[in-house]
Amino acid sequence: MHIPQCTYHAPKSLKTIFSLLKSFGTGASFLAGGTDLLVRMKQRLILPEHLIAIRGIKGIENIRYDRSKGLYVAAGVKLATLVTDPVVQENYPVLSYAASLVATTQIRNMATAGGNILQNTRCMYYNRSYQWGKAVSACFKRNGHLCHAVEKSRKCFAVYQGDLAPVLSVLGGVVTLASPETTKEVNVEELFTGDGAMPFQYTTPWLLTGIRIPPPSKNLFSAYKKYRLRNGMDFPLAGVAIALKLDGEIIKNFRMCLTGVASSPLLIQGSDTGIHDKNITLPLIREVADIAYRQAHPVNNLEGDASRRRTMIRLMVEDMLREAIPGYRGQGRGERKETI
Amino acid sequence: MKKKRQGSRMKKYLITLHINNEDYEVTVEDRDTLLDVLREKLHLTGAKEACGTGECGACTVLVDDRAVLACLTLAIEAEGKAITTIEGLAPQGILSPLQQAFIEHGAIQCGFCTPGMILSATALLKANPAPSRQEIQKALEGNLCRCTGYNKIVEAIESVTVKDTP
Numbered sequence: 001m002h003i004p005q006c007t008y009h010a011p012k013s014l015k016t017i018f019s020l021l022k023s024f025g026t027g028a029s030f031l032a033g034g035t036d037l038l039v040r041m042k043q044r045l046i047l048p049e050h051l052i053a054i055r056g057i058k059g060i061e062n063i064r065y066d067r068s069k070g071l072y073v074a075a076g077v078k079l080a081t082l083v084t085d086p087v088v089q090e091n092y093p094v095l096s097y098a099a100s101l102v103a104t105t106q107i108r109n110m111a112t113a114g115g116n117i118l119q120n121t122r123c124m125y126y127n128r129s130y131q132w133g134k135a136v137s138a139c140f141k142r143n144g145h146l147c148h149a150v151e152k153s154r155k156c157f158a159v160y161q162g163d164l165a166p167v168l169s170v171l172g173g174v175v176t177l178a179s180p181e182t183t184k185e186v187n188v189e190e191l192f193t194g195d196g197a198m199p200f201q202y203t204t205p206w207l208l209t210g211i212r213i214p215p216p217s218k219n220l221f222s223a224y225k226k227y228r229l230r231n232g233m234d235f236p237l238a239g240v241a242i243a244l245k246l247d248g249e250i251i252k253n254f255r256m257c258l259t260g261v262a263s264s265p266l267l268i269q270g271s272d273t274g275i276h277d278k279n280i281t282l283p284l285i286r287e288v289a290d291i292a293y294r295q296a297h298p299v300n301n302l303e304g305d306a307s308r309r310r311t312m313i314r315l316m317v318e319d320m321l322r323e324a325i326p327g328y329r330g331q332g333r334g335e336r337k338e339t340i
Numbered sequence: 341m342k343k344k345r346q347g348s349r350m351k352k353y354l355i356t357l358h359i360n361n362e363d364y365e366v367t368v369e370d371r372d373t374l375l376d377v378l379r380e381k382l383h384l385t386g387a388k389e390a391c392g393t394g395e396c397g398a399c400t401v402l403v404d405d406r407a408v409l410a411c412l413t414l415a416i417e418a419e420g421k422a423i424t425t426i427e428g429l430a431p432q433g434i435l436s437p438l439q440q441a442f443i444e445h446g447a448i449q450c451g452f453c454t455p456g457m458i459l460s461a462t463a464l465l466k467a468n469p470a471p472s473r474q475e476i477q478k479a480l481e482g483n484l485c486r487c488t489g490y491n492k493i494v495e496a497i498e499s500v501t502v503k504d505t506p
Contacts, residue, residue, distance in 0.1 A: 001392035001411075005350060008370035008416055031414075038373075038412050039393045051370070053417065080406070104482025105460060107394060109406045110413070232481025233395065 001042045010053040014207070017052055018180040021205050024050045030207060032076060033111035035103070036119045044130040045142075054114075054207070065091065070215040075114025075208050080105075082113060092213060094222040094241070098167040101226050104233050114208045117165050117175065117188065121158035121199045121263055122235065123301045125149055140197045149301035157299050158196030159260060161235035165191075166257035166265045167224050168211060170243035176210045177202050185212070189257070192264030199263055220245050221324040225316040227260075229303055236260040237304035238312045240292065244324050249279050256288070258313060261296040268295055280325050289317040355419045359384065360428030368415045375399045375410035378425060386426030386455040397483035400456035401425050407463040407482075426455035429462065437500045438462060445496035449487035456483045461497045469502040476501075 008031075011017045021028055029048035031037055032055070040046050054060055060076035065087045073082070082088055082099035089096045102108055102116060125148035126141045138144025140156035147153040168188045175191060177184050186202075188211075193201055202208075222243040228234035238260045245253035254270030270276045273291050278284055293314040298306040322328055350369050357364045357377070366381050378384045378401070387410050388398035399410040402424035429436045438458055441447070448454050457480065464471055464479035471479070476497050485493065 001389075002376070003371040003373065003414075005369075006371055007351065008414060010416075034412050034414065035394055035409075038414075042392060051414075055417070103394075104397065105463075105479050106397060106400055106407050106409045106482045109408050232478070 003038060003041050004044065004047055006041070006047075006049055006051050008051050008053065010056045012056045012058070014057060014178055014209075017054070017057070017207065018205065020050070020052055022180065024052075026204065028052050028204065030054055030204070032115040033078070033107075035107050035111045036115060040120065040127075043128070044133070045126070057209075060209075063087065067215060069212075071213045073113050073211045073213075075112060075210055077113045079108040079111050079113065079116060083108060091216050092171065094224050094243075095164070095167055095171070095213070098163045098224045098226075098241070101224075102163050103235075113164060113211060114175075116162055117168070117191065117211070118200060118208060119160075119162050121156075121160050121196045123149060123156075123158040123196065124303065125301060126158055149299050156196035156263070157301055158199070158263060159298070159302060160192065160196075160199060160262065160264050161239075161260050161302075162265070163224070163226065163236060163239060163259065165189075166239060166241040166259040167222075168213065169257040169265055169267050170222065170241045170255040171213050172243075172255075173211055173213045175208050176212065177206045178209050179206050183209075189265060189267045194262070194264045196263035217245060219247070223320040223323060225320055227304070227309065227312040227316065235302075237302055238296070238298065238309040238316070240313060240316045240320065242317070242320050242324075244280075244321070246280065246324065246326070249326060251275050251278055251280055251284075254288075256292060256317065258292060258296055260302075261298040261309060261313060266295055268292060280321070282322075285318055285321040285325075288321060289314045292317045353416065355416060357382075357415070357418060357423060358421065359423045360425060360431075366415075370414070370416065372415045373411055374401065374413040374415045374418045374423070377415040378410060384425050384427050388452055388455065390452070395484070396453075397456040397460065398453055400459045400483065402459055402463055405463060405466055407460045407479075409482075424459070424462075426459060429458065436462070438465065438497065441496040441499045442493070445492050445499065447489060447492040447496040449485075449489045453483055453485045453487075457485070457493055465497075465501065471497075471501060473498065 028050040031051040031053045060074050062074045064072040079099045079102050139148050141158050149157050173188045174185045224241045226236040226239040228237050236259055240258055242256045256268045258266040296310050296313045298309045300306045352367050354367050378387050387401050390396040390398040392411050394409050394412050400407050401410045403421050460480055460483050476494050
């Protein structure tokens with residue numbers, strides 16, 4: 001399977017990148033690890049005439065940590081580096097763990113943090129071969145006017161299946177974006193439109209250059225769970241990240257973010273659920289799990305059954321929050337008495 | 341990188357790839373993958389093309405000692421890096437201990453996945469000479485064997501790991 005004709009550029013600075021973009025306009029795509037982009041090109045889902053590699057930019061593979069400022073991960077940092085970097089492992093173990101669950105060893109050696117966040121939405125009626133695409137009517141994501149997954153739908157239901165974005169979102173991560181005129185920082189969740197066909201707010205000429213995460217706070221419990229059919233390789237059919245700050249058994253801050261169940265990561269804040277300043281108890285945990293369940297609306301457009309994926313959201317939230325209860329760690333589901 | 345025009349509007353570049361400790365000068369197009377170049381231009385056919393989309397691991401090669409997918413690596417981007425293919429593990433036809441272990445444990449059935457499996461395992465053993473069974477399985481998660489001979493593959497790798505001495 002060949003990559004369609006295109007011209008490759010490897011500029012050494014942001015300035016050159018933007019001057020190239022000015023010449024090529026929308027016919028250009030940024031290339032980082034290539035594990036998402038080149039596959040989509042091979043399947044003729046996108047046909048950029050120019051590939052502008054970001055790997056030549058100075059510092060694009062740097063990780064910096066400062067106790068007062070937190071962590072900065074440049075966009076070109078490989079996922080394998082996030083998995084093995086001792087600073088990330090020690091201060092943001094949930095990020096390192098989520099990166100270790102992405103795809104396969106080979107892909108983690110190639111794919112980048114920025115590319116993982118900006119991976120395109122997926123659907124089993126879209127991520128198919130060129131020949132398959134020719135055999136059926138074009139859906140919204142192929143510039144058509146229908147959705148194969150949800151009959152009579154007026155929008156695209158392609159699913160965002162990134163593993164890092166939900167984790168970064170609950171940790172309060174912000175991304176740095178550069179354009180020819182300016183740079184800005186936005187919260188991770190603000191990158192997404194919620195529309196499966198056009199999932200990102202900031203497209204070319206905006207370039208994601210890095211990710212900043214605040215310093216880890218004391219008593220912060222964070223976790224990520226991912227449901228998939230095979231433990232190696234698969235995208236999340238449903239995934240949940242949580243970050244929870246406790247004062248004893250009282251919930252002081254809570255953020256939860258779902259992935260794999262909508263066209264963007266779904267952030268649910270503790271302030272919206274009314275659980276702040278309450279004791280962490282099993283009935284409360286079930287309440288939160290129900291909130292997550294109600295927010296998730298997967299449809300049958302991935303390998304897994306939609307109702308099963310939705311149920312898994314509830315179970316995963318419950319499991320993770322049980323682990324957060326002081327003194328509860330290490331005990332399995334259902335082993336704790338109901339009277340906490 | 342020297343640019344060299346050749347007739348049509350497609351640009352071609354003369355690049356030098358450092359493969360198995362030797363330099364190869366080769367003319368490539370922007371869109372050529374490392375796998376295209378290895379198989380079709382240099383006739384190093386150990387790396388296989390199966391899915392072409394990064395799911396099967398049959399095209400695995402080592403780039404700077406890390407396992408990567410040659411089908412999703414642009415040849416241009418591999419210039420200046422140390423590339424190892426399965427052919428590079430047996431210079432002068434002498435098999436590496438891991439290759440020998442694959443034979444002795446019957447870890448080869450049809451053989452199509454074997455180069456990728458061995459290179460993934462070689463990268464693992466270079467980084468961690470004494471991996472646990474779980475670590476071996478994790479390192480091989482990107483290599484599919486359609487003959488499903490995973491147990492013997494893992495056993496072959498375990499046989500060459502560094503054992504704790506009492």
